[in-house]
Amino acid sequence: MATDRGLPAIPRGIDRSLTNYLQSLQTIVLRLSGMVRGSDESRAVRVSDGSVSTGTATASIGQGSVLTPHIADNAITSVKITDGAVTDTKIAPSAVTSRAIASGAVGTDSMAGKCVTADKIADGVLPTMITGTAVDGEEVHIHGQWLSQPGVILSSVSTVQAVTGAFGAIGLQEILAADGTGTGEWKFTAAGNFAWLAMGYSNEQ
Structure with a gap:
């Protein structure tokens, strides 16, 4: 039995109705596997090359092709960031200002010992x-x-x-x-x- 793209070919000489039925099954299997040339399904995600496809004829996204200019402002929200994903090494010095910290967010346990010195205290705060x-x-x-x-x-x-x-x-x-x-x-x-x-x-x- 011959094969087409890894699937057994339909034998010749069998009943016409059975041939049509088997051909229909073969087409469905090929579409599901993305092996029908030119079909939308053929643009499905292929893990081997690391690309991401939308499943439509628009385009696929290759590895490393999404850069900072391609991400809209405010596009990455908190629900898109896994808990604990942002570590100290990912935060630039002075990147977090007094406006980015909610009132009462920094408690005593979050502050290192002797980290608040006299030059960090605004005038008029202490007597x-x-x-x-x-x-x-x-x-x-x-x-x-x-x-x-x-x-x-x-x-x-x-x-x-x-x-x-x-x-x-x-x-x-x-x-x-x-x-x-x-x-x-x-x-x-x-x-x-x-x-x-x-x-x-x-x-x-």
């Missing part, structure tokens, strides 16, 4: 503390550009005011510019000799 000493009657300027009035407390008192016996920061007020606007700097007058601590929020950490 500022400044210390100093004052002599009775001195006008003390508190260093820094304060966002609001700082609180001033005494950490120690060595001598009270000689006449009244008072001590502390008297007349705490913001220093004004020539046009009357606030400068963000503050001052007070010392009553007695003491060490002081100013605390609040300023533009300097």
Whole structure:
């Protein structure tokens, strides 16, 4: 029995109706296997060459032929990416910004120890503390550009005011510019000799 593309040929001399039936089966098998020249089925996927076909007469896609310019913006969505498929080595440095991270997405367990340093903290986020000493009657300027009035407390008192016996920061007020606007700097007058601590929020950490 002869063969055609790997399938046995239909023997000659058998009944015509049986021949037609067998020929129909042969055609169906050939179409399913993609062996009928010119048919849509003949353009089915062939795993051996790694190509991908649409199953129509449009075209097939060869290995490595889909490049970045061929992928539309936003074409690859999250449902197309397998869980755990995007690893550290696939993310470029500085590729993930503050806008790409959802609020509350980075928890304590996700941060390495000592990774948040002082230069990573925006001005005004943490309170500022400044210390100093004052002599009775001195006008003390508190260093820094304060966002609001700082609180001033005494950490120690060595001598009270000689006449009244008072001590502390008297007349705490913001220093004004020539046009009357606030400068963000503050001052007070010392009553007695003491060490002081100013605390609040300023533009300097």
